[in-house]
Amino acid sequence: MDNLRKEWLLNALLAGALFAVPLWAWMANEPFIITLATRIAILAIAAVGLNIALGLGGMVSFGHALYLGVGGYVAGIAAYHAFNGTTVMGLPGTNQMLPIWGVAMVVSGLVAGIVGALSLRTSGIFFIMITLAFAQMGFFFTLSWPAYGGEDGLPIFMRNQFPGLNTARPWELFLVAYGVLLVTLALFAMLRAARFGAALMAIRQNPDRAAAIGISPFGIKLVAFVLSGMITGLAGAMMADLTRFVSPAMMAWTMSGELIVIIILGGVGRLFGPVAGAAILVGFEVFFGGLTEHWKLWLGLVLLAVVLFARGGLIGLIAGRAQNG
Amino acid sequence: MADPVLDLRGLSKSFGALKATDDVSLTLYKGEIHALIGPNGAGKSTLMGLISGKTAPDAGQVMLNGADITTLSVARRARAGLGRSFQVSSLIPDYSALRNVMLALQARQGHSYRFLRPVNHDAPLRDGARALLARVGLAPRASVEAAMLSHGERRLLEIAVALALAPKCFLLDEPMAGLGAEGTARLVTFLRALKQEAPILLIEHDMDAVFQLADRISVLVYGRIIATGSAAEIRANPQVRAVYLGEETA
Numbered sequence: 001m002d003n004l005r006k007e008w009l010l011n012a013l014l015a016g017a018l019f020a021v022p023l024w025a026w027m028a029n030e031p032f033i034i035t036l037a038t039r040i041a042i043l044a045i046a047a048v049g050l051n052i053a054l055g056l057g058g059m060v061s062f063g064h065a066l067y068l069g070v071g072g073y074v075a076g077i078a079a080y081h082a083f084n085g086t087t088v089m090g091l092p093g094t095n096q097m098l099p100i101w102g103v104a105m106v107v108s109g110l111v112a113g114i115v116g117a118l119s120l121r122t123s124g125i126f127f128i129m130i131t132l133a134f135a136q137m138g139f140f141f142t143l144s145w146p147a148y149g150g151e152d153g154l155p156i157f158m159r160n161q162f163p164g165l166n167t168a169r170p171w172e173l174f175l176v177a178y179g180v181l182l183v184t185l186a187l188f189a190m191l192r193a194a195r196f197g198a199a200l201m202a203i204r205q206n207p208d209r210a211a212a213i214g215i216s217p218f219g220i221k222l223v224a225f226v227l228s229g230m231i232t233g234l235a236g237a238m239m240a241d242l243t244r245f246v247s248p249a250m251m252a253w254t255m256s257g258e259l260i261v262i263i264i265l266g267g268v269g270r271l272f273g274p275v276a277g278a279a280i281l282v283g284f285e286v287f288f289g290g291l292t293e294h295w296k297l298w299l300g301l302v303l304l305a306v307v308l309f310a311r312g313g314l315i316g317l318i319a320g321r322a323q324n325g
Numbered sequence: 326m327a328d329p330v331l332d333l334r335g336l337s338k339s340f341g342a343l344k345a346t347d348d349v350s351l352t353l354y355k356g357e358i359h360a361l362i363g364p365n366g367a368g369k370s371t372l373m374g375l376i377s378g379k380t381a382p383d384a385g386q387v388m389l390n391g392a393d394i395t396t397l398s399v400a401r402r403a404r405a406g407l408g409r410s411f412q413v414s415s416l417i418p419d420y421s422a423l424r425n426v427m428l429a430l431q432a433r434q435g436h437s438y439r440f441l442r443p444v445n446h447d448a449p450l451r452d453g454a455r456a457l458l459a460r461v462g463l464a465p466r467a468s469v470e471a472a473m474l475s476h477g478e479r480r481l482l483e484i485a486v487a488l489a490l491a492p493k494c495f496l497l498d499e500p501m502a503g504l505g506a507e508g509t510a511r512l513v514t515f516l517r518a519l520k521q522e523a524p525i526l527l528i529e530h531d532m533d534a535v536f537q538l539a540d541r542i543s544v545l546v547y548g549r550i551i552a553t554g555s556a557a558e559i560r561a562n563p564q565v566r567a568v569y570l571g572e573e574t575a
Binding site: 190191193194195196197198199201202205206208209210211212213214215216217220223322 | 377379398399400401403404409411415416417418419420424427428429431432433435436437438439440441442443444445447486489490
């Protein structure tokens with residue numbers, strides 16, 4: 001079987017398992033498992049966003065938790081004002097997911113645009129440090145923002161709603177997250193196959209060549225960075241709804257690191273890398289976290305093994321090198 | 326003479342006390358191959374950087390078809406019609422030969438901000454790229470990744486990529502480097518035909534190829550052009566013989 005078919009099969013398997021397990025849990029009345037699957041789906045969406053910048057564009061953003069947090073605070077603030085019946089900047093709050101997602105994506109896109117415009121002039125370690133610095137600015141800003149909870153964070157008393165579903169039920173919230181995950185995966189695949197993806201991946205491999213044939217690296221990378229931030233911001237809004245809580249911790253640098261770890265574990269630049277990586281991470285946390293509080297040590301060893309022996313992550317291990325045609 | 330396509334006017338560039346490019350003026354006319362030769366360290370690479378836009382000059386201008394492109398970025402110069410190849414093959418390593426050429430065709434059309442249609446289903450792009458690969462004799466290797474091609478094949482792919490840009494002039498940086506005798510001979514024939522399409526500024530170490538191909542030759546020494554003329558004039562020029570050709574033709 002050739003590698004391309006292996007990858008498709010593996011992708012289908014992952015997508016199927018991520019649906020089948022919570023489906024079983026729903027029938028067996030195991031809400032905890034459903035919530036875990038929802039968490040995997042939402043983390044995967046966030047990592048799909050990062051995968052555009054990091055995987056396709058080679059931009060190692062060590063600050064993507066910023067967009068996760070921005071999305072989270074948009075959801076939290078909207079719900080807070082809807083609950084109190086007050087307004088924010090002249091607008092009423094809302095407890096509807098769809099408009100919240102729209103605002104979360106716009107705001108995180110704007111933030112990513114500013115961060116990208118300033119940081120994409122650098123590369124390598126400087127880029128990593130600047131993206132980290134911006135995320136830390138976000139972290140400390142929310143930490144000292146008493147209007148929305150400061151370091152205590154902001155609870156969402158009633159989970160925001162999605163038309164036609166009761167999001168208070170774990171299974172129905174899972175369906176929302178799973179649906180959004182499939183849509184973002186389709187977007188990623190489309191982007192990668194299109195001219196934009198061809199240009200972006202070429203810039204990652206050889207920016208001088210791309211410029212010499214007339215493709216300006218800066219513009220393409222900036223657009224990719226903004227799209228990346230928007231998708232991660234969307235995931236942030238959903239994450240806030242899952243935990244019904246937003247706090248500065250969402251913007252912590254460890255969260256940025258976790259997103260990178262997800263992509264490396266799953267497979268950098270691979271369509272289902274974020275899904276595989278998120279499943280591994282959450283799986284580790286649950287199974288080994290139950291056995292020992294030092295589970296991150298074991299995760300670290302796995303990460304080390306992946307980086308040393310399986311550069312393509314889980315997807316690469318099974319389906320070989322990425323095919324770019 | 327005919328219209329100048331590429332016109333370098335008094336280009337200078339210093340790095341500290343080192344004058345890497347010293348008041349270089351050079352004109353490339355329609356239909357000609359103009360070779361730039363010079364010993365190692367003469368400043369050929371710096372001059373190449375000034376023309377392609379990688380380096381900004383301290384003084385002087387780069388004109389393309391009468392338009393001043395001195396302040397344009399590398400990418401914008403490429404879009405304006407400057408088709409360069411690299412001294413060390415510089416391709417997209419993970420892309421197949423075909424995808425490398427398709428990318429150049431895409432860049433020439435200027436449509437890289439397209440997010441929907443898969444590029445692999447873009448028939449005009451594929452067919453155009455296939456035709457160009459056939460022209461340089463790489464058609465059978467179209468689906469091989471650039472990183473897996475032989476050195477000679479990569480040199481040919483560089484040319485195919487430059488062709489895909491349909492440039493107003495070619496800037497070829499040592500296209501013969503590392504090619505065997507047979508490969509060089511084939512490329513000489515190819516370039517001789519190519520100059521009718523767009524003039525070629527050829528930077529080359531292979532003296533035989535240069536004397537066979539070039540309509541005019543400029544000799545660069547310590548950042549200055551010390552002589553410009555036909556192959557015969559350059560061969561006869563005593564100054565050139567002294568500083569450069571002396572060892573090789575003696």
